[in-house]
Amino acid sequence: MADGRKQEFAVVGKSVPRVDGPPKVTGTPIYTVDMERPGMLHAAILRSTVPHGRIRRVDKSRAEQAEGVVLVVTGEDLKTMPGIDPYFGPAFRDQAILAIDKVRYIGDPIAAVVATRRELAYEALDLIDVEYEELPPVLDPVEAARPGSPLVHEQLRPAKAFADLAEIEPGKATNVCYHFKLRRGDVEQGFAQSAHVFEDWYYSPPAQHMMMEPHAALAWVDSDGVLTVITGSQSPSYVKGSLGAIFGLPQNKVRVMVPLVGGAYGGKLYDKLEPLASLLTFMARRPVKIQLTREEVFITITKHGVVSHVRTGVSQDGKILARKVEVYWDTGAYADIAPRVVHKSGYTSAGAYRVPNIWIDSYCVYTNKPPAGAFRGFGVPQVVWALESQMDMIAEKLGRDPLQFRLENVLLEGDLFATGTPVHSAGLKESLEAVAREIKWEPGVRKAVKPGTKSGVARAKGVACGIKAVITPSISGAIVVMNNDASVNVLTSTVEMGQGSDTALSQIAAEELGVRLQDVRVMHPDTAVTPYDTITAGSRSTYHMGNAIRLAAQEVKRQLFETASDRLEVDPDQLVARDGRIFVAEAPTRGLPIPEVFQARFGARGATLQGQAVFKTYAAPMDHETGQSEKVTEYWFPGATAAEVEVDLETGKVRVVKLVEACDVGRAINPHHCEQQIIGSALISLGQTLFEQMILENGELLNPTLLDYKVLTLKDVPESAVPIVIEVPHKDGPFGAKGVGETGTLSVSAAIGNAVYRATGVRVKELPITPEKVLRGLRAGQ
Known part of the structure; x- marks a missing residue:
């Protein structure tokens, strides 16, 4: 079109x-947080204080007598409610509206208090007594994936909600709820033919979506018996169907309305508060509103923490011959949409290059931590961080310029992706060349640390690129x-x-x-x-x-x-x-x-x-043993990043001086808005590159507020942030357009990490790139 x-x-x-x-x-x-209804009640949620345990007793009697309290509900109450399936989830129906018999992370909802005022509902939470039988938690995704680890879920029920997740089967006795495999060529032969083989581990921590508007939902039943929910959800059609399934309602008896939403970035996809708000309005027979505090938002949904192992073989003249990737996705206590993240980012783990021999294992792993789900970039930034960091390491070993090394291997029009899908309308080469021109790239290999603009400051440039597929079908x-x-x-x-x-x-x-x-x-x-x-x-x-x-x-x-x-x-x-x-x-x-x-x-x-x-849109069936498909996606999102950094050699602090992001948008429906999207997404990744991370100890989040969780501010924005709109019109897009909102997230971390290395000789493999890590590297080098 x-x-x-x-x-x-x-x-x-x-x-x-x-x-x-x-x-x-x-x-x-x-917005949803502003909404009110006549006779509206407010709900607050009591949450688990242990990462893993059986619920032995919940005493709600004191809370029920508290001022303004109308109703107190626990998971035990759900067992006796006829006609309700109390479990939900887009991949597995693994999450109860309120925990039934067992809690799986610190923050797991146990009970809900409904009161006439919001503050009264929260005050009554302190009057509920919970007795646990604590179980050993599993907190590391690599450890959790091993046989014999404590099980987060004893059994799993696939939701069968989406065609691309139709192959998911009931889970066995393992914390690996989904395993994506990609096999192409003969990877061992490829390594045997390689002149050099590189092998590294990389780490990305969980992080927050940081949307301005917290999660909120307002539910009521109208005079015709229609369950009506106002919510900030990104998926109203899905939520409508899910609520119908939970409460046994035909879909014409469920109505979901979404006003303007104050940010989401993936954090408001699928069910979040809607099932609980609906349950409470049925029980209270009055409108009920739930609005989370910022601390509650932090433990409701997160970006996936990821552990990646990348092994790459190359020829002496710089051709990539083989790549083997093992990725562990920490999905926390509940899967949410993680299997799709693992699936899509799994095949993207091959990278944006021609690689004839590939072996990928991508594991979705339960742990006793807050649930992880969709986040802007849908997992691809985490794997690009690993792949593109290693690309620079390979280029240096070969004595090659990192940009030229990429251009010689990057996927071009008509090339086959790792899945066997042809690459079309993907301006990867154009994006790399565009950021190189704008940053005034200086070809060559890394040399000794050069002084920057100030005494004790080193300055250098880095480059990286990535590719992502759109959800199909x-x-x-x-x-x-x-x-x-x-x-x-x-x-x-x-x-x-x-x-x-x-x-x-x-x-x-x-x-x-x-x-x-x-x-x-x-x-x-x-x-x-x-x-x-x-x-x-x-x-x-x-x-x-x-x-x-x-x-x-x-x-x-x-x-x-x-x-x-x-x-x-x-x-x-x-x-x-x-x-x-x-x-x-x-x-x-x-x-x-x-x-x-x-x-x-x-x-x-x-x-x-x-x-x-x-x-x-349609996708060709994928072979679940090899990950091969003639058409795995309707179109590709390619993009490239160039960054110039200054590193204080005394403190290790990294300052991004210039950030350039180029994205192929197909046809720009609104060029200025495309530029805003590109820079906006790049700045999200910038914050997570330099300082954002959720710090957990024994399953407990230590920085659950904006006082402790450092986010990007205007002081951290580069002096120069340049978006470049690449237009390679897509033959089937409306007026040639594609999407643009995520591409800027893909390769920012790797470009900055590569620039830091070129400036200092310190290769950081675990995000964020904090002053402490850089300083440790500098001292180790000395």
């Missing part, structure tokens, strides 16, 4: 202001309604959470219909009226929902042309829609304003025209 006539676009390709900008800067939008539906004044309502279940989807989708609809941008309004998700959409995540919305909107708009336009062709006495295929008019392409003065077309079709009172469409 691409269209290469960029110069003819009226709205697409233009850096128009965000349609949600004015209301946001004036403070008028209402997936489905997006859209309804486009044109009113008789040429204004347009677009009904989708895409969630606007700050990424700019309302603007991009409005531009696509306006371009296709030939109306002004201000005449288009994208409605926010309400599953009672908005069509199904898989999720808003993975940078899929512009492509998938954009195509659905374009198809639906074409149906509206077909009806307009059908009527206008009679009035203008030409065939419909001779007509064009532009500037709110339908006119003859070869005679632009022969035309009609759209309201007149409505009048001709319906009469003076007018009506509406409606088009609807479903856009679905």
Whole structure:
């Protein structure tokens, strides 16, 4: 569905202001945390204080007598509730609404208090007594994967919610809930033929999403018996189906609405608070709202901590001959969507290069720690950190320039990826060359430490690249309604959470219909009226929902042309829609304003025209033993990073002076917003490269607040942060567009790590790159 006539676009390709900008800067939008209902109650959650244990007793009697308390519910109560399946989860139904018989991490929900005021609900939590039989916890994913380790879950029930996870089977007596395998070529022969073999371990810690708006949900049952939930979820269609399954309701008795969302980054995907809020509203018979504190957000969902072992063989002339990768994903106490993360990042562990012989094992491992799930980049940044750090180590050993070494091996148009899938519309080479030009890359191998701009400061540049696949298969539906004044309502279940989807989708609809941008309004998700959409995540919305909107708009336009062709006495295929008019392409003065077309079709009172469409992508079946597939993804996200750093040789502190990020976006629907997305995603990775990490001791989070968890501030942003939009239009994208929201996360950590090494000779293999680690390396070198 691409269209290469960029110069003819009226709205697409233009850096128009965000349609949600004015209301946001004036403070008028209402978020879930702002929502209230008449008679609304508030809920608070009692959480486990031990990482692993059996629940012997929960005494809620004192809490039930506390001021303002309406209801206290425990997992024991769930056992006797008829018609309820109390377990949920997108990969495995492994998480109870409230813990039943056993707790699996410090923070596991045990009981909920419902009260007339939020503070009263939290105060009553202290009145609940819990007695545990503590069990030995398992806290290291590599140890947890070994036979004989204490089991986090004794049995597992696959959710069977998604086609790409259909192969998941009931779990056996192991903490490895999913194992992805990729096999291509003869890896041992490849190593035997290699002149050099490199073998290293790399580590990435868990980290926080740091969305501004905490998790919140408000549930009630309306007069028709419809369960209604307002939530900040990224996946309203999924949540609707999940709540129906939990409570035994037909889907027309479940309604999920999502207003504007104050950030998510993967942390609000699938079920979070919605099952508990729904349970409590059924029991209390009044609206119930749950809103987490920041400390609770920290232990609700995290980015995966990852341990990676990478072994790579290369020829003397610099060709990569073999690669063997072993990755352990710490998914915490519950799987959430981790098997998909492990699957997709598993095959991406081959890297962005031509490698004929590959062996990958990617393990999803339960531990007694907070659950991990989707995070911007969907696991790829963790493996790119390992792969691209080692690429520089290989280049140095061979006496090669790191950039040139990459360019000689990088995947090009038509090459086969490790899965056997051809690579198309993936501007990896272009992205690498673009960041190199902008950073003024100096070819050559690393030399001795050179002084920087200040005494005792070393300065150097680093480069890295990565590639990610979009979720495939997936489905997006859209309804486009044109009113008789040429204004347009677009009904989708895409969630606007700050990424700019309302603007991009409005531009696509306006371009296709030939109306002004201000005449288009994208409605926010309400599953009672908005069509199904898989999720808003993975940078899929512009492509998938954009195509659905374009198809639906074409149906509206077909009806307009059908009527206008009679009035203008030409065939419909001779007509064009532009500037709110339908006119003859070869005679632009022969035309009609759209309201007149409505009048001709319906009469003076007018009506509406409606088009609807479903856009679905397909993947070729994957061999589960080899990971091979002719089409594993609808399209690729390629990107590259260059970084220039200064390192204080006395303190070890790293300062990023310049950060350059290039991403292939297909066609930029809104170039300025693409630039904002690229830099925004790069800065998220910058924070996690230099200082962000969740510090756990014996399963307990030691830095659960913004006082202790260091996040990026304006003082940490580089003096120069440069986004580069690479446009390689995708043949099937709406006007050639792909996605862009995650690509900037992929290779930032590795580029900075490589720059630090080139400046100091210190190779850090465990994120974040803290002053302590650099200083230890400097002292060891001395």
